[in-house]
Amino acid sequence: MSATLILLVGPRGSGKSTVGPELARRLGWAFADADELVESTAGMSIAAIFAAEGEAGFRDREAAALESLCALPNRVVATGGGAVLRESNRALLKRSGFVVWLTVTPEVAFERMTADPTTAARRPNLTAAGGLGELRELIASREPLYRAVADFTCDTGGASPDAAAAAILTAWTNFRSTSGPAPRSSSG
């Protein structure tokens, strides 16, 4: 795997799009957000893509965005929360870089999403349930998929984006210098 790519995975509201730019700044690398690339390529918001093409259309676009971003070096990439759903995406992430799983409780993630002005355009409901119930289900069902790809886990619940970026940088630096296994987790 190439270790000049750091790939952030984790549920909606775990902080991938916020921690990513801070981590890239510390590394002197570029930052890319797969959701932003999907939107700019489509010329539509994620909510509009879901309305026009359904979730399947969005997932196809997401897979294409991940393919192109994983081909670029010296970059931190924030993926969307569902990027791990497809086995082909998981294999791509795994072989492309250092994969960091940002964790958060459903309650904290829901609070963040509710306060986040980008939620309306970026985070359409994925099931009929919506709300906190949906988020609980998503986090529980996707947990094994995040675990399957993660080289390092960072809890963002009680941590600022700066603290999370610092913890990831330390883990990545250790990983690079030892070429051995990175520490498997951090409280942020």
Ligand SMILES: Nc1ncnc2c1ncn2[C@@H]1O[C@H](COP(=O)(O)OP(=O)(O)O)[C@@H](O)[C@H]1O
């Ligand atoms: N560590 C954190 N502490 C507090 N708020 C955060 C933290 N990380 C992100 N946020 C806020 O939570 C919201 C969702 O963060 P975002 O980075 O978009 O999450 P994701 O990309 O994982 O869905 C944003 O409004 C962001 O400012």
Ligand SMILES: O=C(O)C1=C[C@@H](OP(=O)(O)O)[C@@H](O)[C@H](O)C1
């Ligand atoms: O959980 C998901 O399936 C999704 C998460 C969103 O990204 P964030 O995790 O950055 O909110 C975005 O990709 C889309 O709404 C689908």
Ligand SMILES: [Mg+2]
């Ligand atoms: Mg995001």
